[in-house]
Amino acid sequence: MLGGKDNLAVDREAVDRIAEHIPAAIPLARANRAFLQRSVRHLAAAGVRQFLDLGSGLPTGGNVHEVVREVSPDAKVVYVDHDPVVATHARALLEEEGKVVFVQADLLRPAELLAMPEVTGFLDLNQPVAVLLVSILHFVQDADDPASMVKVLRDAVAPGSYLVLTHAVEGLGQERDEENVRDVYRGSSTGGAQGRELAEIRAFFGDFELIEPGLVHVCEWRPDHPDLIGEEGLPGYLMAGVARKG
Numbered sequence: 001m002l003g004g005k006d007n008l009a010v011d012r013e014a015v016d017r018i019a020e021h022i023p024a025a026i027p028l029a030r031a032n033r034a035f036l037q038r039s040v041r042h043l044a045a046a047g048v049r050q051f052l053d054l055g056s057g058l059p060t061g062g063n064v065h066e067v068v069r070e071v072s073p074d075a076k077v078v079y080v081d082h083d084p085v086v087a088t089h090a091r092a093l094l095e096e097e098g099k100v101v102f103v104q105a106d107l108l109r110p111a112e113l114l115a116m117p118e119v120t121g122f123l124d125l126n127q128p129v130a131v132l133l134v135s136i137l138h139f140v141q142d143a144d145d146p147a148s149m150v151k152v153l154r155d156a157v158a159p160g161s162y163l164v165l166t167h168a169v170e171g172l173g174q175e176r177d178e179e180n181v182r183d184v185y186r187g188s189s190t191g192g193a194q195g196r197e198l199a200e201i202r203a204f205f206g207d208f209e210l211i212e213p214g215l216v217h218v219c220e221w222r223p224d225h226p227d228l229i230g231e232e233g234l235p236g237y238l239m240a241g242v243a244r245k246g
């Protein structure tokens with residue numbers, strides 16, 4: 001969906017099937033990535049020096065550490081994904097001694113993840129950290145209790161930390177198209193995808209305070225480029241927000 005060359009035939013096939021039912025999926029994936037970059041740039045400029053990117057995906061253009069580096073050369077970035085193919089690519093393309101590390105782990109077990117030596121030896125959880133859950137929670141099923149999972153993360157980080165999140169909204173497409181797309185995801189390594197209602201998405205932030213402009217359509221979060229205005233026509237499937245722990 002993001003273009004580039006680090007992708008596989010099976011992914012390209014799945015993308016074609018998704019775009020057939022929800023053509024906005026591709027521009028939305030790009031808008032999601034642009035939000036990720038804007039939010040990370042903003043937080044690096046605000047002084048955050050540690051980033052934990054959960055469900056980081058296959059490396060592509062404008063990865064988190066590259067964006068952070070523009071502002072803060074010494075910042076540390078931990079990428080986490082459970083997919084073995086992502087792990088192979090990420091280790092080869094992203095890791096940098098002392099600054100960028102990739103950890104293959106399941107974010108459904110956040111306490112275990114945060115206790116891994118690769119994480120504890122690298123991040124100082126007594127200092128602020130930006131936890132990124134960008135386009136990932138809609139791949140976590142209700143049965144896996146994403147609310148409790150995110151709470152563990154919120155509780156573990158120091159005051160001054162941030163939660164950065166995007167999430168698909170339920171019920172904005174034609175039910176049949178949505179079901180077809182869910183079907184594609186069920187047949188993929190993600191095991192399924194589900195949108196949620198706005199109130200449920202807001203609840204993931206707990207008592208963290210949403211910074212301006214709040215929980216908004218992914219294109220409307222601090223747009224920094226006139227081209228983004230053109231994307232406002234995209235359907236509101238994907239919401240984005242950044243919140244701070246007081």
Ligand SMILES: C[S@@+](CC[C@H](N)C(=O)[O-])C[C@H]1O[C@@H](n2cnc3c(N)ncnc32)[C@H](O)[C@@H]1O
Nearest residue numbers: 055056057058081082083105106107108134135
């Ligand atoms: C849509 S990609 C998001 C990539 C990136 N965050 C972005 O927004 O561009 C979702 C990623 O989450 C990973 N993922 C899904 N479930 C996961 C889990 N339980 N633990 C760790 N990673 C997971 C998938 O392997 C995939 O690489």
